[in-house]
Amino acid sequence: MMIQTAISTCEENHINEDAVRDARDALIDTARAGRLAQIFAALADPTRLRIISALDAGELCVCDLAAVLDMTQSAVSHQLRLLRALGLVRNRKDGRVVYYALDDEHIRDLFRRGLEHITHGQSLD
Amino acid sequence: MMIQTAISTCEENHINEDAVRDARDALIDTARAGRLAQIFAALADPTRLRIISALDAGELCVCDLAAVLDMTQSAVSHQLRLLRALGLVRNRKDGRVVYYALDDEHIRDLFRRGLEHITHGQSLD
DNA sequence: ATAATATATGAATAATTGCTCATATATTCA
DNA sequence: TGAATATATGAGCAATTATTCATATATTAT
Numbered sequence: 089m090m091i092q093t094a095i096s097t098c099e100e101n102h103i104n105e106d107a108v109r110d111a112r113d114a115l116i117d118t119a120r121a122g123r124l125a126q127i128f129a130a131l132a133d134p135t136r137l138r139i140i141s142a143l144d145a146g147e148l149c150v151c152d153l154a155a156v157l158d159m160t161q162s163a164v165s166h167q168l169r170l171l172r173a174l175g176l177v178r179n180r181k182d183g184r185v186v187y188y189a190l191d192d193e194h195i196r197d198l199f200r201r202g203l204e205h206i207t208h209g210q211s212l213d
Numbered sequence: 214m215m216i217q218t219a220i221s222t223c224e225e226n227h228i229n230e231d232a233v234r235d236a237r238d239a240l241i242d243t244a245r246a247g248r249l250a251q252i253f254a255a256l257a258d259p260t261r262l263r264i265i266s267a268l269d270a271g272e273l274c275v276c277d278l279a280a281v282l283d284m285t286q287s288a289v290s291h292q293l294r295l296l297r298a299l300g301l302v303r304n305r306k307d308g309r310v311v312y313y314a315l316d317d318e319h320i321r322d323l324f325r326r327g328l329e330h331i332t333h334g335q336s337l338d
Numbered sequence: 339a340t341a342a343t344a345t346a347t348g349a350a351t352a353a354t355t356g357c358t359c360a361t362a363t364a365t366t367c368a
Numbered sequence: 369t370g371a372a373t374a375t376a377t378g379a380g381c382a383a384t385t386a387t388t389c390a391t392a393t394a395t396t397a398t
Contacts, residue, residue: 098274098276098277098280099276099280102276102277102280103274103276103277103310104273104274104277107270107271107272107273107274107277108273108277108280108281110270110271111267111268111270111271111273111277111278111281112267112281113270114266114267114269114270115263115266115267115281115282116262116263116266116328118259118263120328120331120332121259121260121262121263121266122259123331124256124259124262124327124328124331125256125257125258125259125261125262126257127327127330127331128253128254128256128257128262128323128327129253129254129257131249131250131253131257132250132251132253132254132256132257133250134243134246134247134249134250135246136250137241137246137249137250137253138240138241138243138246141239141240141241141246142236142237142239142240143236144239145232145235145236145238145239146232146235146236147232148229148232148233148236149223149228149229151223151224151227151228152223152227152228152229152232152233152236153236155223155224155227155233156233156236156237156240157240185228194326194330197326198253198323198326198327198330201319201322201323201326202249202252202253202323203241203245203249205252205319205323206245206248206249206252207245
């Protein structure tokens with residue numbers, strides 16, 4: 089007579105071995121998780137999203153960007169530095185004016201898709 | 214003889230009026246920016262991304278999820294509460310066991326696209 | 339060279355956040 | 369009912385972060 093091995097506590101034997109196995113296969117490693125989180129983190133701030141939306145229309149110099157966003161030049165510059173460090177924007181210099189533009193189609197895609205999600209409730213592809 | 218009006222300082226007249234106009238049109242309002250930021254913020258943490266990746270394989274109870282992630286049940290529970298508050302996961306209760314599953318195809322899509330971005334350098338659509 | 343202007347950046351601060359620890363709640367079992 | 373187990377959650381702490389303020393750097397114009 090076969091008695092089913094007691095799955096005593098979750099800690100020891102898990103509640104569902106199969107599900108755990110599947111999950112372990114699907115689980116992304118911490119390195120990937122970290123890099124991915126960093127990308128999404130770049131989009132996880134209202135100011136940066138507004139910057140990205142503004143630049144989505146074309147390049148803009150820092151001063152004009154600050155005017156459009158109605159923010160301090162300093163604050164905008166700080167965020168631009170961050171976005172540049174992450175490779176999301178590029179800049180070109182013309183005299184003492186520095187123009188910024190979006191430089192990552194993937195991010196632009198994520199941004200637009202997120203925006204779709206916000207605006208038209210449901211509409212995937 | 215027509216003398217071009219001096220665009221004195223950026224503060225007053227902007228450096229490029231046209232670009233500013235376009236940017237103003239494209240600029241998303243702060244309400245949208247806030248909501249969108251919140252969505253991306255949900256994906257801006259390695260732990261939450263690992264949770265999402267694990268649940269992408271199917272539902273899992275809290276305890277098994279904690280085991281898979283090698284994290285405290287408490288920490289996992291806290292993150293699950295956050296994800297649930299944002300509508301990213303749903304849960305069903307079976308006795309004293311609570312199973313969690315992904316509940317937002319848009320987020321799942323964003324997650325997978327972000328992951329693609331990470332893994333295969335360039336590959337949009 | 340000096341003044342003016344556009345941008346960058348270090349330091350400081352306030353707010354947010356992810357985790358731990360302790361404990362509460364809920365459910366099953368004896 | 370009481371003990372055991374799965375999950376939830378409040379408080380506290382350490383780390384991160386977005387902004388401001390002051391100031392530095394770079395470029396143009398006088």
